[in-house]
Amino acid sequence: MEEALLFILIIMLAGALYALYAKDLLSAVVSYGIVGFALVIAFLLLQAPDLAIVQVVVETISLVIMISVLIISTREDLQETPVAKIKGASYIQFRHMMYVAAALVITGLFLYFFVASTAMLPAFGEHQTRMATEYVQHGAEKTGAINLVTGIVFDFRGYDTLGEATVLFTAVIGVLAMLRLVGKKEEL
Amino acid sequence: MNGMSLIVKKITQLMAGIIFLYGVYVMLHGHLTPGGGFAGGTIVAGSFILLIVANGIRVFGLHREEQLSSAVESIAILVFLLLATAGLLTGAMWFFQNYMPHGTPGNLVSAGLIPVYNLVVGTEVAAALLTIFLGFVIYKAED
Numbered sequence: 001m002e003e004a005l006l007f008i009l010i011i012m013l014a015g016a017l018y019a020l021y022a023k024d025l026l027s028a029v030v031s032y033g034i035v036g037f038a039l040v041i042a043f044l045l046l047q048a049p050d051l052a053i054v055q056v057v058v059e060t061i062s063l064v065i066m067i068s069v070l071i072i073s074t075r076e077d078l079q080e081t082p083v084a085k086i087k088g089a090s091y092i093q094f095r096h097m098m099y100v101a102a103a104l105v106i107t108g109l110f111l112y113f114f115v116a117s118t119a120m121l122p123a124f125g126e127h128q129t130r131m132a133t134e135y136v137q138h139g140a141e142k143t144g145a146i147n148l149v150t151g152i153v154f155d156f157r158g159y160d161t162l163g164e165a166t167v168l169f170t171a172v173i174g175v176l177a178m179l180r181l182v183g184k185k186e187e188l
Numbered sequence: 189m190n191g192m193s194l195i196v197k198k199i200t201q202l203m204a205g206i207i208f209l210y211g212v213y214v215m216l217h218g219h220l221t222p223g224g225g226f227a228g229g230t231i232v233a234g235s236f237i238l239l240i241v242a243n244g245i246r247v248f249g250l251h252r253e254e255q256l257s258s259a260v261e262s263i264a265i266l267v268f269l270l271l272a273t274a275g276l277l278t279g280a281m282w283f284f285q286n287y288m289p290h291g292t293p294g295n296l297v298s299a300g301l302i303p304v305y306n307l308v309v310g311t312e313v314a315a316a317l318l319t320i321f322l323g324f325v326i327y328k329a330e331d
Contacts, residue, residue: 049222053214057230061317064237069324144290144299145219153224154305155286158272164226165309168316169265175320176258179327 004045012038025070033063050149192242200242207235215310219299225306229313236318240325254322261315268308271301 015034022028036059043052135152145151153161214221215228240250275285291298 050224050227053223053227054230057227057234061230061234061237064234064241065317065321065324068241068321140293143286143302144293145302146293147219147221147224149222150218150224150302150306151299154302154309158283158305161305161309162268162272165265165268165312168313169261172258172261172316172319175323179323 001045005042008038008042008045012042026067029063029066029070032066033059036063050147192244196242200238204235204239207238208232211235211310211314215306216296216303218306218310219302220296225309226313228306229310230317232310232314233317233321236314237321240321250322250326254319254326257315257318257322261312261319264308264312264315268305268312271304271308 012035015031015038018031019028019035022031036055040052040056040059043049043055135156136148139148139151139156140146143151143155145155211228211231211234213228214223214231215225218224218228272283275283278285286300286302290300293299297303
């Protein structure tokens with residue numbers, strides 16, 4: 001199963017990288033969709049149907065919204081900004097090398113701390129958390145919900161769900177405020 | 189955007205109601221089967237978005253629709269908050285106290301407040317996604 005997850009991870013990385021370097025925005029959005037739908041398969045392999053359902057519908061709706069916004073707002077492709085050639089080629093090459101060196105140093109730093117911190121984690125597939133064991137063993141009788149995930153999300157972890165709903169509410173307010181629909185024009 | 193062909197419009201009209209009902213089913217059975225408020229709400233929003241995309245943006249009174257969905261969204265999150273706060277008034281007096289009787293696990297009406305939370309959160313998610321979509325669509329239509 002880890003091989004399948006690794007394969008899906010490689011596909012997701014390829015989709016994300018293509019989204020970064022795509023020439024026009026539409027193909028970038030479509031290849032971004034690869035990441036989301038590969039994540040659905042990963043959730044199904046890890047036996048999390050609740051997350052998979054949410055991910056597949058949210059991914060579809062967000063792709064529809066992004067593509068419709070893209071189509072109705074702009075048709076211009078990404079333009080490569082030409083590199084300034086005023087100060088000579090050697091200066092630009094030096095700056096480029098500095099960028100690469102900084103990226104390598106930071107990557108090495110992150111890799112070191114990543115390895116150091118993953119050594120302390122339990123092995124893949126083993127969980128040693130006391131709270132989770134309590135939830136799994138007594139969650140159904142305490143909440144009365146057969147679907148444990150919903151029981152945890154809406155009972156034990158109610159605060160988190162309230163936070164998620166508030167985030168969505170804030171996002172809607174932000175979109176409406178940025179578009180300034182109210183007071184812009186009355187008739188339609 | 190004047191909508192798609194007649195075939196697409198008719199099929200969409202036939203399918204949208206079924207998709208809506210499936211979303212409500214996923215919401216109501218959140219405590220029994222995989223799914224819940226977030227997934228069901230997104231499916232319900234998807235049925236509305238499907239109708240709008242297929243029929244074109246000039247058919248509906250989108251301004252009124254957008255105000256209505258925005259109001260529904262605000263009311264739904266307010267109800268969610270009030271239901272959670274009502275736990276302070278009863279019994280053990282803590283936030284998100286599940287104070288309704290639990291019933292027998294496995295029935296549709298069981299698990300106390302959890303189906304109510306599912307329904308409210310589903311309404312909130314559906315109205316929120318629909319409001320965002322309508323916001324962009326109206327923004328284009330007013331240009």
